[in-house]
Amino acid sequence: MIEVLFFGKMADVAGRRSLTIGVPDGGTLHVLRDRIFADALAQGQVTAQDIRMSVNKVVATSDRRIDDGDEVAFFSIFSGG
């Protein structure tokens, strides 16, 4: 299982702050993102480019492989302080 966290606007879009989920087939952030945000992407509420990602608190690109036990986060662009 992996722990998924949501921050900024993506917490609003996902309608939640966290989620525990099994690693999907293919095991990349890309697949996880498209599954979790399927409706929002289909409705044009967000674009794939709007959704930033990290694995174990390190910013990652959508081709990043994820493994069981990882902490994944989806978030909007940092706004700065």
Add this chain to the structure above:
Amino acid sequence: MIEVLFFGKMADVAGRRSLTIGVPDGGTLHVLRDRIFADALAQGQVTAQDIRMSVNKVVATSDRRIDDGDEVAFFSIFSGG
């Protein structure tokens, strides 16, 4: 009579902080400077360019006329704070 004040290195060169003196013939700062600093200038202790001047607390050039009751000051270049 005019009040003459000395600041910075020029107080050391003149060996005093103040002096009350009659307005000299010609009545310019130039004449007063050359009289007060005659020895130091002759001995090369300072050059005329080293001696900055003011009249009534406003920086002035050596051709500035001085009148009875003025406050004149001689000082080295400002060092800043």
Add this chain to the structure above:
Amino acid sequence: MMARLDVRLLEDGLDPAAAYAVFDRAEGSAGAVVSFTGVVRGESGAVDYLFLDWYPGMTEASLQEIAEAAAQRFDITALSVLHRCGKVMAGETIVFVAAASAHRRAAFEAADYAMDRLKSEAALWKREAGRDGEHWVEPRAADAKDLKRWT
């Protein structure tokens, strides 16, 4: 020699006068201290508060990275970066940065650089709440321009 860094993400208040006093007492003998304090502006009643969403661990790391980059880049002896997270009311301090150096210019530049990077790159998500409801704030073009000065 590496500068002394004090980097903190604060969920509760930030008292800039107290932060300044602590920094100055510890680091002032370096010769030059420059501080920056940022306060949430109410914009004549338009803004009630900001909510700064943060990712525990990642947000602190982003502040630390910015502080380390400033210390590496400029000849400073100490740098303090204190940043609020969570709800920050209009009129409250949101950020305090202070840099100490033997050299005036290095202290100014380190504080200026740290602020420019914090305003654009701190791992925070800002939601503004006020007269017109709530909305997420995107990075501003002016902040991107400020940041470019250092490249």
Add this chain to the structure above:
Amino acid sequence: MMARLDVRLLEDGLDPAAAYAVFDRAEGSAGAVVSFTGVVRGESGAVDYLFLDWYPGMTEASLQEIAEAAAQRFDITALSVLHRCGKVMAGETIVFVAAASAHRRAAFEAADYAMDRLKSEAALWKREAGRDGEHWVEPRAADAKDLKRWT
């Protein structure tokens, strides 16, 4: 609107933490506050103290002129310039400058500009006393270079 200016030449001490607290309390709501504090460096025992000779009236006017120029040039709401005169021991604060503005950049620039001008143009005469006796300090080339940034 003209900025609020607080310009003072101080024969006794200057407590930067107290000065910061006063300025921040009065002016912090502008949004951005930048402060600069300068301390006389002992240079590993080489300097015991500075004596800043001053011309009562003219020296204050030179500080005031610099503060007014900064306020005219940058979009600030307040500027404080506190400068020591007379004997200032190593480790003591010699100058405190603080600028407040709605805009981060203006606050930084006003404090930076005021300091560059104070370091070169304040009507003060500095004598350094230490291990090698006493001598008058001339303006430094580095200060002249800093000042040129604003022309």
